[in-house]
Amino acid sequence: MAVIKVDDELYEEVRKYVRRGHNRFEFPSVKAFVDLAIYNALREKEEKGERGEKFGKGISGRKQAQLAAEFLYVVGFALIVVVLFVVASESQLEDLRSDREFILIKDLAHSVRTELTLAAEVEPGYERNFTTPANIDGKEYQMRVQGTSLITSTEKFEYVLRVPALNGNLNKGNNLIRNVGGGVYLN
Numbered sequence: 001m002a003v004i005k006v007d008d009e010l011y012e013e014v015r016k017y018v019r020r021g022h023n024r025f026e027f028p029s030v031k032a033f034v035d036l037a038i039y040n041a042l043r044e045k046e047e048k049g050e051r052g053e054k055f056g057k058g059i060s061g062r063k064q065a066q067l068a069a070e071f072l073y074v075v076g077f078a079l080i081v082v083v084l085f086v087v088a089s090e091s092q093l094e095d096l097r098s099d100r101e102f103i104l105i106k107d108l109a110h111s112v113r114t115e116l117t118l119a120a121e122v123e124p125g126y127e128r129n130f131t132t133p134a135n136i137d138g139k140e141y142q143m144r145v146q147g148t149s150l151i152t153s154t155e156k157f158e159y160v161l162r163v164p165a166l167n168g169n170l171n172k173g174n175n176l177i178r179n180v181g182g183g184v185y186l187n
Contacts, residue, residue: 004034102157104136109152112143112170113161116150119177119184120164126179134172143170145186 006014011030018027027033115130135141136154143152150163168186178185 006034098156101137101139101154102159105141105152105154105157105159108132108136108141108143109150109159109161112152113150113163115175115177116163116166116184116186119179120166122179124179124181127176128178129174129176131174132170132172143172145170 014030014033017023018030018033027036112130112132115128119126119128132143139154141152141154143150145151145163145166148162148165150161152159152161164184166184166186171187176187
């Protein structure tokens, strides 16, 4: 039990009030009067929303609920924006990957065409080894010569270049190219 000190004059007024008429039945002691007065004052403050809580001091429960709902709306909106940004970024990344794959297949085709053209234009007796990669940027590819066309392809792209007529087939890895009597022989 706690002890509260009250001013002497106030205590005397409360004592007189408690002993007067019907008050003595309602308040059997000064302590009962003080307890009830403090309880009623606290309840009145709670009803007005004047509790000293950690969040929302002076803010009613309805306003706190409204603030919480608005906060959730803002967080939800921000989450949607982030998801849309990630989706758009992924689409852009896929476009960049496709562009990279096309550029790599094009570069490989031009490199092989340079080797084939050089062998066709030099004097007979020319011989050279050149290497093609096993895959392009981790993806499988095919390279073949049909007539005078060099066809390089992946799952998404096909790139065709004109090359001199030759005998033989291209391999992934090491390739031997020769000019024998003016004709180009591969492998």
